[in-house]
Amino acid sequence: xxxxxxxxxxxxxxxxxxxxxxxxxxxxxxxxxxxxxxxxxxxxxxxxxxxxxxxxxxxxxxxxxxxxxxxxxxxxxxxxxxxxxxxxxxxxxxxxxxxxxxxxxxxxxxxxxxxxxxxxxxxxxxxxxxxxxxxxxxxxxxxxxxxxxxxxxxxxxxxxxxxxxxxxxxxxxxxxxxxxxxxxxxxxxxxxxxxxxxxxxxxxxxxxxxxxxxxxxxxxxxxxxxxxxxxxxxxxxxxxxxxxx
Numbered sequence: 188x189x190x191x192x193x194x195x196x197x198x199x200x201x202x203x204x205x206x207x208x209x210x211x212x213x214x215x216x217x218x219x220x221x222x223x224x225x226x227x228x229x230x231x232x233x234x235x236x237x238x239x240x241x242x243x244x245x246x247x248x249x250x251x252x253x254x255x256x257x258x259x260x261x262x263x264x265x266x267x268x269x270x271x272x273x274x275x276x277x278x279x280x281x282x283x284x285x286x287x288x289x290x291x292x293x294x295x296x297x298x299x300x301x302x303x304x305x306x307x308x309x310x311x312x313x314x315x316x317x318x319x320x321x322x323x324x325x326x327x328x329x330x331x332x333x334x335x336x337x338x339x340x341x342x343x344x345x346x347x348x349x350x351x352x353x354x355x356x357x358x359x360x361x362x363x364x365x366x367x368x369x370x371x372x373x374x375x376x377x378x379x380x381x382x383x384x385x386x387x388x389x390x391x392x393x394x395x396x397x398x399x400x401x402x403x404x405x406x407x408x409x410x411x412x413x414x415x416x417x418x419x420x421x422x423x424x425x426x427x428x429x430x431x432x
Contacts, residue, residue: 215276
């Protein structure tokens with residue numbers, strides 16, 4: 188289960204072949220689970236139009252609220268994160284297989300173990316994956332026919348590939364067109380996150396808070412190894428979002 192931020196560190200046309208050569212039977216996009224996350228959020232907004240929600244795909248933000256701002260816990264949207272939603276889809280389609288989430292976030296390991304142990308998800312980072320590829324002697328730059336032959340994801344989605352960019356949830360779910368500027372906000376980075384959470388109760392007009400802990404979003408997660416600037420990382424994800432694979 189590959190998070191869409193993989194485009195920062197890996198070539199989009201190679202990632203499926205790389206993982207299948209490593210030993211994975213099926214390779215799916217977590218962007219597909221993000222579609223379910225969006226559906227769940229929109230259903231909540233339709234069912235409870237007067238309520239306020241803080242988006243909850245970021246496990247670091249969830250834990251920050253639980254530990255530092257427990258009075259805001261009731262505002263966390265009770266929806267599945269893209270990782271969890273993808274795991275549930277995988278359970279239905281590929282029953283009996285071990286689920287491995289590969290993403291940019293260290294805290295996803297805690298989300299998998301502590302929040303959803305029943306889903307039996309093994310969470311690793313892109314850095315972990317690169318270490319595994321080194322051990323397996325799989326050279327990402329060595330152009331064999333295995334890599335040149337295009338291989339598609341076994342479960343895919345395109346529109347939600349923007350999720351790892353700050354504001355990706357708000358844009359892909361359509362929240363930006365459903366609410367006025369004062370009614371939703373997009374925040375990333377620990378400094379701004381704490382500031383907005385401290386002021387949250389003072390802004391009753393704020394209906395949706397799309398918030399991520401890492402500056403710029405998940406593309407800047409600690410589990411990604413990249414020398415690219417934040418702008419370049421963002422552009423790589425946008426380029427991947429715009430293409431078909």
